[in-house]
């Protein structure tokens with residue numbers, strides 16, 4: 326497939342298309358709570374073959390939610406999100422074929438790419454996990470084992486977090502994905518493993534025309550990695566532009582640039598809260614039942630954490646803090 330530097334023409338097929346996306350987490354009854362305001366709104370994005378898109382935003386901005394929607398884990402109207410021209414929620418072959426891969430921080434993995442998950446903390450060897458996936462190109466498998474520096478004799482219930490993470494990433498990348506959704510999974514990796522992985526992923530885009538969306542808070546070694554940057558705040562798209570353009574408008578490093586955006590956002594939020602307080606309104610926007618709602622938060626009963634429409638684990642709550650909603654990076658990893 327042709328090399329793509331991040332530029333595109335209209336004649337090229339869009340690989341990821343998000344159009345006027347609206348999403349509200351359902352309550353425990355499976356429906357959006359009455360009077361709820363969408364968590365994600367005004368969000369449109371188009372990515373092409375070869376794009377490496379960095380998804381940035383503060384904690385709770387909606388990055389994981391967007392990635393999970395793209396990965397077919399939450400139901401949205403089929404026309405709002407298309408991956409390879411299909412709706413990931415409705416067309417499960419997108420994921421089962423390996424064309425679409427979501428890799429998140431949870432210690433689980435669709436080992437057989439057949440819609441079921443097994444824990445990656447079992448008493449099992451790395452070799453058994455990795456070689457247990459059928460239909461894999463041996464050359465690709467060997468390359469991944471090398472890139473991630475995996476010792477096949479590792480027993481997964483005994484290794485470190487970083488070593489287990491390497492096996493998980495390897496499993497996820499075994500099939501030559503067309504679209505990869507990475508939800509900050511490199512936090513446990515050492516500098517070398519992370520750098521080698523990023524290099525491998527770049528090659529996947531340049532040589533095979535794969536498309537990657539990577540949500541992260543770690544900007545080390547990313548300066549020249551992305552082709553595109555997308556910035557989300559409060560579930561809304563703030564900015565989407567090619568990396569070249571970002572470099573044109575900001576003379577700061579990538580990390581400092583993103584930091585300046587988040588700082589501005591936080592200052593504006595603080596000002597808004599001050600204004601609300603001065604007007605006698607509750608300082609914070611209210612949340613209940615997995616969604617933002619209009620109404621008095623003081624009246625909100627227990628806040629229910631719900632994992633969305635698709636089957637999946639319940640996000641953990643911190644003991645004694647059941648009344649809080651947590652974004653994924655703030656939830657204790659299981």
Ligand SMILES: Nc1ncnc2c1ncn2[C@@H]1O[C@H](COP(=O)(O)OP(=O)(O)OP(=O)(O)O)[C@@H](O)[C@H]1O
Pocket residue numbers: 350364382383384385386387388389390391612614615616629630631632633640650651652653654655
């Ligand atoms: N399962 C859920 N049910 C209800 N609301 C949720 C659920 N998961 C997340 N939320 C809400 O959605 C908001 C966005 O969460 P999300 O995990 O998408 O943010 P994020 O940008 O990935 O944050 P972080 O950088 O902390 O991982 C959260 O602040 C929370 O209020």
